[in-house]
Amino acid sequence: MDKLLVSPSPHLHTKTSTKSLMRDVVIALLPAVVVSVLFYGWSELLILGVSVASCVLLEYVITRYLLKKPCSVGDFSAVVTGILLALNLPSTTPWWIVFIGAVVAIGVAKMTFGGLGQNLFNPAIVGRVFLLISFPAQMTDWTRPQGFIGGGLDALSGATPLGLAKEGGVAAVEGLDYMDMLFYNIGGSAGELSAIALLIGFVYLLVRKVIRPYITLSILATVAVFSGIFWAIDPMTYTDPLFNLLTGGLLLGSIFMATDYVTSPMSNWGGVIFGVGIGIITMLIRYFGAYPEGVSFAILIMNSVVPLINKVCHAKKYGR
Amino acid sequence: MMKTFSIGGIHPSDSKISKDCKIEVLPVPSKVFISVAQHLGAPATPVVKVGDQVKVGQVIAEPAGFISAYVHSSVSGTVKSVGPRKDLAGNNMTHIEIDVEGDEWIEEADLSDTLITAIPEDNKAILEKIKMCGVVGLGGATFPAHVKLCPPPGKKADCLILNGAECEPYLTSDYRIMLERSKEIVVGAAIMKQVLGGCPAVIGIEENKPEAIKAMTAAVAELQKTAKGYDGISVMTLKKKYPQGGEKQLIDAVMGRQVKSMGLPIDVGAVVQNVATSLAVYEAVQKNIPLITNVLTVTGDCLPLEKQHNYKFRIGMPLSYIAEVAGGVPAEAAKIISGGPMMGKAIANMDATTVKGSSSLLYLTAEQTVRGVESACIRCGKCAEACPMGLEPFLLNKYARNNMMDELEENAIQDCIECGCCLYSCPANIPLLDIIRLAKGDVIRIIRGRVQQGKK
Numbered sequence: 085m086d087k088l089l090v091s092p093s094p095h096l097h098t099k100t101s102t103k104s105l106m107r108d109v110v111i112a113l114l115p116a117v118v119v120s121v122l123f124y125g126w127s128e129l130l131i132l133g134v135s136v137a138s139c140v141l142l143e144y145v146i147t148r149y150l151l152k153k154p155c156s157v158g159d160f161s162a163v164v165t166g167i168l169l170a171l172n173l174p175s176t177t178p179w180w181i182v183f184i185g186a187v188v189a190i191g192v193a194k195m196t197f198g199g200l201g202q203n204l205f206n207p208a209i210v211g212r213v214f215l216l217i218s219f220p221a222q223m224t225d226w227t228r229p230q231g232f233i234g235g236g237l238d239a240l241s242g243a244t245p246l247g248l249a250k251e252g253g254v255a256a257v258e259g260l261d262y263m264d265m266l267f268y269n270i271g272g273s274a275g276e277l278s279a280i281a282l283l284i285g286f287v288y289l290l291v292r293k294v295i296r297p298y299i300t301l302s303i304l305a306t307v308a309v310f311s312g313i314f315w316a317i318d319p320m321t322y323t324d325p326l327f328n329l330l331t332g333g334l335l336l337g338s339i340f341m342a343t344d345y346v347t348s349p350m351s352n353w354g355g356v357i358f359g360v361g362i363g364i365i366t367m368l369i370r371y372f373g374a375y376p377e378g379v380s381f382a383i384l385i386m387n388s389v390v391p392l393i394n395k396v397c398h399a400k401k402y403g404r
Numbered sequence: 405m406m407k408t409f410s411i412g413g414i415h416p417s418d419s420k421i422s423k424d425c426k427i428e429v430l431p432v433p434s435k436v437f438i439s440v441a442q443h444l445g446a447p448a449t450p451v452v453k454v455g456d457q458v459k460v461g462q463v464i465a466e467p468a469g470f471i472s473a474y475v476h477s478s479v480s481g482t483v484k485s486v487g488p489r490k491d492l493a494g495n496n497m498t499h500i501e502i503d504v505e506g507d508e509w510i511e512e513a514d515l516s517d518t519l520i521t522a523i524p525e526d527n528k529a530i531l532e533k534i535k536m537c538g539v540v541g542l543g544g545a546t547f548p549a550h551v552k553l554c555p556p557p558g559k560k561a562d563c564l565i566l567n568g569a570e571c572e573p574y575l576t577s578d579y580r581i582m583l584e585r586s587k588e589i590v591v592g593a594a595i596m597k598q599v600l601g602g603c604p605a606v607i608g609i610e611e612n613k614p615e616a617i618k619a620m621t622a623a624v625a626e627l628q629k630t631a632k633g634y635d636g637i638s639v640m641t642l643k644k645k646y647p648q649g650g651e652k653q654l655i656d657a658v659m660g661r662q663v664k665s666m667g668l669p670i671d672v673g674a675v676v677q678n679v680a681t682s683l684a685v686y687e688a689v690q691k692n693i694p695l696i697t698n699v700l701t702v703t704g705d706c707l708p709l710e711k712q713h714n715y716k717f718r719i720g721m722p723l724s725y726i727a728e729v730a731g732g733v734p735a736e737a738a739k740i741i742s743g744g745p746m747m748g749k750a751i752a753n754m755d756a757t758t759v760k761g762s763s764s765l766l767y768l769t770a771e772q773t774v775r776g777v778e779s780a781c782i783r784c785g786k787c788a789e790a791c792p793m794g795l796e797p798f799l800l801n802k803y804a805r806n807n808m809m810d811e812l813e814e815n816a817i818q819d820c821i822e823c824g825c826c827l828y829s830c831p832a833n834i835p836l837l838d839i840i841r842l843a844k845g846d847v848i849r850i851i852r853g854r855v856q857q858g859k860k
C-alpha cells in the first residue's frame with residue numbers, strides 16, 4: 085500500500101455486468117438451441133453458426149473501423165442477437181440469407197442508432213422481418229430437414245400450425261396434440277420448437293434476475309384472454325388460447341425479444357402496457373391480418389412507442 | 405410478515421466479519437487532536453488556549469450557532485496548540501492538540517458501572533444535559549441530538565424510532581453495543597421518549613442480527629418489570645435490505661409513513677435516533693459523561709480474524725495510531741474507508757483523527773473497490789429498481805450530463821439520499837451517483853435561491 089485510493093462512495097459494486105447479463109441470456113437460450121439442433125440437424129447448426137459468427141464479426145468490424153469506438157463485441161450482446169435471429173428462421177434458410185439478416189440486424193438496426201443501448205428496435209426482429217418481406221418464399225418454407233433424432237415427426241411438414249389455421253381454419257389443426265407441442269413437435273422456426281425448452285430459459289432468467297416477469301406475463305395473459313374471448317364466442321372460426329400460446333414464436337418473442345432491455349420500457353407499469361399492446365396486436369394480426377403470425381410485427385410496433393411509454397410511466401417516488 | 409421499506413433497495417453481502425469481536429478499550433495515546441467540526445452545522449468555537457490544563461470531559465469548544473454542538477476534551481493534560489490540521493478528506497480544519505497527562509476526569513462524571521434506571525422528571529434539564537454533553541446523532545449525519553428532540557411548535561412526535569438496523573456491510577459497532585450495552589440503550593430510549601411527550605419507541609433491528617434482537621428484547625422486558633417509564637418500548641425485526649437505516653426508509657418500514665420531499669421526519673410524527681446516540685444520551689443524562697467516546701470497527705476481507713476489532717475509542721485519536729494498535733494496515737488494502745462501504749468516506753489522510761461519528765476503519769482491496777470501465781447504458785432499469793427513493797438514476801444521469809436543471813428538479817433529483825444503490829447496481833459501471841451528487845447540489849442551490857427570493 086503506497087498510495088491510498090480516494091474516490092466517492094459507494095465503494096463496492098455488484099458483480100453483475102453487461103457481459104454477465106448477456107452471458108446469462110445466452111445460457112437461457114441454450115435449451116432451445118439444443119432442442120432445435122437435435123431435431124433439425126446439420127442445417128440448423130449451420131444457420132446458428134453463420135448467424136452468430138456474422139453478428140459478432142459485423143459488430144467488431146463496425147465498432148472498430150467505422151465508428152472507431154471502443155469495441156463492444158466482448159459483451160455478448162451480438163451473440164444474443166445472432167442466436168435469436170437464427171432461432172427465428174426456418175431451418176431450411178440458405179446461409180447467405182442468414183448473413184443478410186445479420187447485416188440488417190447488426191449493421192442497420194443496432195449500429196446506425198449508435199450501438200448497444202441506443203437502438204429503438206430489437207435488432208434480431210428487424211433482421212427477421214426484413215428477410216420475411218424480402219424473401220417471402222424461403223422464409224415460409226417450413227419443410228422439415230432431417231434432425232439427429234425424431235425422424236418420424238414430419239406430420240405437419242410444409243407449414244406451421246398457425247399457417248395451417250390461417251388457410252384451413254380451425255379444422256385444419258384439429259389433430260394437433262398439445263403435449264407434443266409442449267415438448268418438441270411444433271412446426272416452424274427452430275425457436276418455436278419446444279415450449280418447455282423456452283420456459284426453462286424463462287425461469288433461469290427470472291432466477292438470475294436478468295429480467296423482470298411483467299412484460300412476458302402480460303403478453304401471455306393478454307393473448308390468452310383475447311383468444312379466450314373470441315374462441316368462447318365462436319370456436320369454429322377462432323383458434324383456442326392454448327394453441328395461441330404455444331405456437332408462432334409467442335414464447336420465444338415474449339421471453340427473449342420483448343424483454344430486450346434496450347427496446348422495452350424501463351418501469352414495471354410501462355412493461356405491462358407494452359406487454360398488453362404486444363398481446364393485442366399479435367392476436368389482431370393472427371385473427372384478422374395477412375400474416376399467419378404476428379409476434380414480430382407486434383414487438384416492432386410496440387418498440388416504437390417505448391419512448392412515449394417511458395415518458396408517461398414513472399416509478400412511484402418516495403413521499404410523492 | 406417482517407417489515408421493510410417499500411421502494412427499491414439492494415442486498416449486498418453483509419460481511420459482518422467482526423461481529424463476534426468484543427468491544428476493547430483503546431489505550432490513550434500520548435497526544436490527541438480534537439476537531440471542532442464533529443457535527444453537522446457550524447464548527448464549534450474553541451474556548452481553550454495554548455497552555456491551558458484540561459480534564460477529561462471538560463468543554464474545549466462551544467457551539468457557534470443553533471445547529472452546532474459542544475466539544476469536550478477526551479483526555480486530561482495540556483493544550484499544545486489550536487490551529488489547522490487536515491481532516492480525513494485532506495481539508496484543513498481547526499483542531500485542538502492536547503498532550504496527555506494522566507487520566508483525570510471532571511468531578512461530576514460517574515464512571516461506575518452501576519446502571520441507573522430512574523429517569524429524571526425535568527425534561528428541560530434533560531435536554532440541557534444532552535446539549536451540554538455535546539450529543540449528536542451517531543448514525544452518520546451527526547445532527548445535534550437535542551435539536552431533534554425538541555419538535556418545533558405545532559408538531560408532535562408519534563413515534564421514536566431507534567435505528568439498530570446497521571444496514572451497511574462490514575460495520576458491527578452498533579451490533580456490539582446492542583449486545584454489550586443493551587440496557588443502557590433502552591434507558592436512553594426511555595429518556596428520549598419521555599422528552600418527546602411519551603410517544604411509543606420502536607427499536608428496529610434487521611433479521612441478520614438475531615442475537616441483538618434477543619438481547620434488546622430481554623433488556624426491554626427486564627426494565628419494564630423492574631423500573632418505571634419503560635412502557636411502550638418495543639423491538640421490531642426488519643427484513644434485511646440496504647438502506648434500511650436511512651432515516652426516510654426506516655420511517656417507512658416502521659411506521660408505514662413517508663416523509664414529503666424536502667420535508668422533515670417530524671412532519672410525519674417521527675423522530676429517528678441511532679442506538680449509539682441512545683447510549684450517548686444515557687451516559688450524558690444518567691452519568692454526566694459527555695460524548696467523547698464511541699465504538700468503531702476495524703475490519704475488511706483482507707484482515708485475518710485476529711486482527712478484526714471493535715474498539716471503544718476516544719475522539720481525537722489519530723487513525724494511523726488505531727491502525728497500528730490493531731496490527732497494522734494490511735498490504736492488500738487499496739482503499740481505507742471511514743464509515744460503511746456504501747456511504748462512508750475514503751480516507752485520504754491516515755493522520756486525521758477520530759470524531760464523534762467515526763464508525764470504522766474498513767480495508768478494501770483493489771479488486772473489491774476499483775470500478776470497472778464505464779460502458780454504454782443498456783437501459784436495464786436496474787438502477788431505478790434499486791433506488792429507495794423511487795428515482796430514475798439513468799434519466800437523472802442523462803439530464804445532468806446535459807445540464808437540464810428544470811428536468812432534474814421535475815424528476816426529483818433533490819430527493820436523492822446518496823445511498824449509492826444505483827451506482828452499486830449498474831452493470832455498465834456508469835458513475836451514476838458521482839454525477840447525480842454534483843447536479844443535486846446545483847438543483848438544491850437553485851431551489852434555495854427561489855425560496856429566498858420568495859421571502860423578500
Ligand code: SF4
Pocket residue numbers: 790791792793794795797819820821822823824825826827837840
Ligand atoms: S444514490 Fe440517489 S439516485 Fe442513487 S439510488 Fe440512492 S437515492 Fe436513488
Ligand code: SF4
Pocket residue numbers: 780781782783784785786787788797798829830831832833834836
Ligand atoms: S443500471 Fe446502468 S445500464 Fe442499467 S439503466 Fe441504469 S444506468 Fe443504464
